[in-house]
Amino acid sequence: MKKDPLDKKEPENTLLAHETYGKAVWRRFCRHRLALISLAALGIICGAAVFAPVIAPYDPEAIAGPFGAAPSREFLLGTDQIGRDMASRLLYATRTSLMAGVLATLIATAIGVFLGLAAGYFGGVTDILIMRFTDMVMSFPYILLVLVAAAIFKPGLWSIILILGFVDWPGIARLVRGNVLSLRETNFVKSSMAAGMPARHILFSEILPNTMAPVLVYATSVMALTMLDEAALSFLGMGVQPPAASLGNMLNSAQSITVLTKQPWLWIPPGLVIILVVTAVNFVGDALRDAFDPLSVIKM
Numbered sequence: 654m655k656k657d658p659l660d661k662k663e664p665e666n667t668l669l670a671h672e673t674y675g676k677a678v679w680r681r682f683c684r685h686r687l688a689l690i691s692l693a694a695l696g697i698i699c700g701a702a703v704f705a706p707v708i709a710p711y712d713p714e715a716i717a718g719p720f721g722a723a724p725s726r727e728f729l730l731g732t733d734q735i736g737r738d739m740a741s742r743l744l745y746a747t748r749t750s751l752m753a754g755v756l757a758t759l760i761a762t763a764i765g766v767f768l769g770l771a772a773g774y775f776g777g778v779t780d781i782l783i784m785r786f787t788d789m790v791m792s793f794p795y796i797l798l799v800l801v802a803a804a805i806f807k808p809g810l811w812s813i814i815l816i817l818g819f820v821d822w823p824g825i826a827r828l829v830r831g832n833v834l835s836l837r838e839t840n841f842v843k844s845s846m847a848a849g850m851p852a853r854h855i856l857f858s859e860i861l862p863n864t865m866a867p868v869l870v871y872a873t874s875v876m877a878l879t880m881l882d883e884a885a886l887s888f889l890g891m892g893v894q895p896p897a898a899s900l901g902n903m904l905n906s907a908q909s910i911t912v913l914t915k916q917p918w919l920w921i922p923p924g925l926v927i928i929l930v931v932t933a934v935n936f937v938g939d940a941l942r943d944a945f946d947p948l949s950v951i952k953m
Contacts, residue, residue, distance in 0.1 A: 753813055760814070
């Protein structure tokens with residue numbers, strides 16, 4: 654008998670058969686070179702932000718040199734209109750904006766997951782009340798809702814984090830509810846119900862772990878949107894207030910034609926950091942989507 658030429662692939666197939674879920678996700682994620690590059694870039698940016706107190710050559714809020722000095726050996730990114738070092742302020746601004754994006758996303762995810770689990774699992778009146786409230790929140794123009802909330806509360810970093818966290822949850826809640834409705838009909842959940850397992854065990858030990866993959870993917874888009882919103886609010890003077898630095902209020906000086914044309918070092922670096930971080934987060938989110946659901950590439 655002739656040996657089937659496909660038999661040479663048997664060791665590879667056997668290896669894949671014994672591959673864990675986490676390793677399979679990582680292997681599919683590594684196929685996206687842009688996502689790997691983005692992940693490395695995010696790692697460098699986050700590392701620089703975390704260690705800003707060590708890396709920054711000057712106090713970001715102190716006058717360190719001449720007013721509006723161009724980039725030089727002493728001031729790598731120049732100084733702003735009142736003599737503060739732009740490189741130091743950029744490091745601290747990145748730290749502030751990343752913290753705002755991460756914390757607001759965590760708040761939105763926690764609220765959305767909790768409400769989505771409750772609506773999908775319990776159904777009935779609970780589902781109706783939660784979903785109608787979700788629809789009401791989503792019916793307001795998003796940017797208008799954020800601007801009104803920012804105008805009501807005192808401007809500042811924590812105000813922005815709480816505002817963005819409490820307006821970004823509806824999409825996550827709807828996503829989780831849909832997954833819970835599907836998982837509730839599976840045999841392993843029905844068997845747990847029949848066995849009399851408590852609802853908290855079924856929700857947090859069986860249903861939640863099986864819905865975290867799409868939530869994680871969706872959270873990356875929420876984080877990118879949140880960072881853009883924080884930058885926009887700070888640019889308008891309704892977010893992080895000077896002398897504290899954020900990427901948005903560093904761009905505030907770009908409202909002047911003189912700055913736009915003659916002092917590009919004041920607005921190009923923070924603008925590039927925002928573009929780089931948001932683009933990298935989106936690339937990582939796309940790769941995570943394909944890694945958790947390899948069929949999504951075929952469906953598209």
